[in-house]
Amino acid sequence: MINPVIRPRRLRTTPALRRLASETRVHPAELVLPMFVREGTDSTPISSMPGVVQHSINGARRAVAEAAAAGIGGVMLFGVPAVRDATGTGATDPDGILNAATRALVAEVGDALVVQTDLCLDEFTDHGHCGVLAADGHVDNDATLLRYNEMALAQAEAGSALLGLSGMMDGQVASVRAALDAAGHADTAVLAYSAKYASAYYGPFREAVQSTLVGDRRTYQLDPANRREGVREARIDIDEGADVVMVKPAGSYLDVLAEVAAMSEVPVWAYQVSGEYAMIEAAAAQGWIDRRRAIEESVLSIRRAGADAILTYWAVELAAWLTETDAR
Template sequence: MRPRRLRESAALRRLVSETRLDPADLVLPIFVREGSSEPIPISSMPGVVQHSLDSVKGAVADAAAAGVGGVMLFGVPEVRDAEGSGATDPEGILNVATRIVREEAGDALVVQTDLCLDEFTDHGHCGVLDPLGRVDNDATLGRYREMALVQAASGSQLLGLSGMMDGQVAAVREALDDAGFAHTAILAYSAKYASAFYGPFRDAVESTLEGDRRTYQLDPGNRREGLREAMIDIEEGADIVMVKPAGSYLDVLADVSAASDIPVWAYQVSGEYAMIEAAAMHGWIDRRRAVIESVRGIRRAGADAVLTYWATELAGWIRKGEAA
């Protein structure tokens, strides 16, 4: 047996490749900052910025031109409160940005929105708090229902439920259907782990969080629980399920992919991005090869699509034939 025969040339290796990358399988996360007149660099994520309402148009146009499948919008408000009021204000930054991006994108890509309160609360948690300072699951579901209706009315085509509240998919699906938004799809962040790799993201959204989110995000040591959460979300009506982070949870991703009869996505989070960028800046790794290999590994483990901050750049490499 000589398996090396199929590695003899670039053309042959390409022909027998088991896992291919396509721009349509990539989603670009985008941050939009209220009150900003120009893009603001995020120091812990080299090359990523907080966009203004004007500059986000160019980022979306570039993503569409590269063939990227979608964009996921996150809002960074100027004012926050305990209830996260800005999340349900039709004139709040995320909802305004959604209308602008929908107009800019047309049908070129799927406009998606983060449905969570953490960017909008002054305490930084993903839900409202009870009198003892604990995240109140059921009270938060009410806020998520309100958010869903405002985001759908603003033009979001896919709502990214990232808060990890029990019953969030069922609650949002019911609210959407009752209000005439049966066509609006739900992406459930089903297996979202309490990870150290979210650090740079918290810089990006200027998080006010004190403490942690371990009472609602998954314990990093639990594999079966990730699959259980995904199956619950599928039963509640999710259209797509998500594993997050991607790189450290490829086993969970593979489990969910094998069991799911709906699309399975994964989020290559800010810390994964920052580590590769930092190592490349020091000359320790080949940046392009590391980016491609990391995303290909996520796809190989079973992700049908990948949220990655390299989406537009990687899509350009793929289209040029430079991602082999």
């Protein structure tokens, strides 16, 4: 009879031992809730993301108060304007939906959590691209940087504490940082969506922001085949002054996330995107997986790979589960 001396199972025998030996934990303060805010007085469900809505500003006030009470770390706001144009002028209008919502939510919760804003033109342009188009139809990187600088100032003046640069333009971090500092917003933090891949997992998000995109964004978002390029982008953003760098999507890019986390001296975040959310919700609705366990495991795996914080549409619900577990 074999009698093993080394028995790793000893540390798995009881819930108390498993809890004590756990290597990775998720805390509510490490979760950020992405939120969509639309013009108008009604909130609108997003069909491809069950349980997620486009909020009115008043609805967003209630949602952010609930998020603060749940103890999560922050909310990331995306605007859904009623009118769009070629250069996304609504993005820099002080009374535009994103800037107005930012002021309202900062007034609602103060410093109870971090109110963050997406800094990208795709929600505001009639062509759906993340930048300004040149005459031949390609995205003009340097002309786009000028718009990003204007957006950064508008968002900082609206009260955003952290700007999420998600457009994947070369030099965007250095450009925005310089613009903020020159305008007296040296304390406004910059989150760089450094390794943002041209992913199929963004599909439901396109519905959420009512995207008008025709074609794709492969000339500026990363090729899913490239790991080293994602790490390089993160390193460039750190050198340009990013306060936080991010990998997006999360679940299919855990190798990139782990490598970025290993080399980064600034916090590393990850975005569990709309498609990741939709797949678990759809499978759970069919009874094919245990919804709660799948959500918990998916977020835990992102944390285990090295994310210091995670953007997830389950942030508030998951925070309640974590608090419930800790109270036992």
